[in-house]
């Protein structure tokens with residue numbers, strides 16, 4: 004069993020408050036026994052291309068070291084959602100991953116930037132300000148369980164998740180901030196799809212919905228098992244979800260429906 008915490012946190016315009024809130028909610032999840040905790044995409048800054056430059060930080064920097072300290076203080080692994088990262092004259096959307104001693108053991112820069120245009124609904128172009136990451140990210144917990152990490156739009160690309168599965172991932176984690184158009188239409192379905200086509204657990208953490216903000220996040224952070232069942236799901240408000248992932252059930256799914264050994268790549 005792996006007990007995980009999904010933090011759907013309210014993110015506002017004050018970075019200091021956002022960081023304090025993240026630390027408080029990590030403790031809340033840890034107090035309920037979570038050993039692997041994920042924060043949402045863009046947890047130190049409002050989500051929007053107009054904010055990334057102002058809120059960006061180097062890594063290591065204040066935001067990353069605040070979460071590192073929280074990971075150590077609570078003896079938990081933390082997938083630190085994402086922050087706008089500055090490196091030289093470039094900005095990235097970056098997730099730092101900390102072990103339970105507060106060491107940054109890996110990081111993931113969003114590979115697929117969120118550039119979409121749905122007329123009359125939502126137009127968003129992260130590539131106007133962000134640079135894409137150029138690698139996938141799989142890290143390992145102390146007990147050897149491998150975790151693949153993507154950020155939000157990365158969930159739409161099954162090849163990335165399949166690469167993680169091939170590298171041994173059992174859990175796929177996507178901090179994300181879907182919106183009021185694609186959220187209700189696709190968010191849960193994409194998680195179930197990635198869970199089924201890779202026979203992995205999928206976990207997401209979104210910012211809470213703030214109708215005063217310029218971007219309205221869908222929320223609905225959730226965890227899905229390898230059978231495609233939703234184990235827990237938040238609504239739109241701030242909430243900490245804690246749930247047990249039964250890794251034996253995953254082995255059973257993989258044994259009973261052995262798709263990983265039945266591929267016919269020569270036909271694809």
Ligand SMILES: O=C(O)CCC(=O)C(=O)O
Pocket residue numbers: 044116117154155156157159179180181182185186189
């Ligand atoms: O894929 C979507 O519909 C939303 C993606 C998104 O909000 C993001 O990548 O931040």
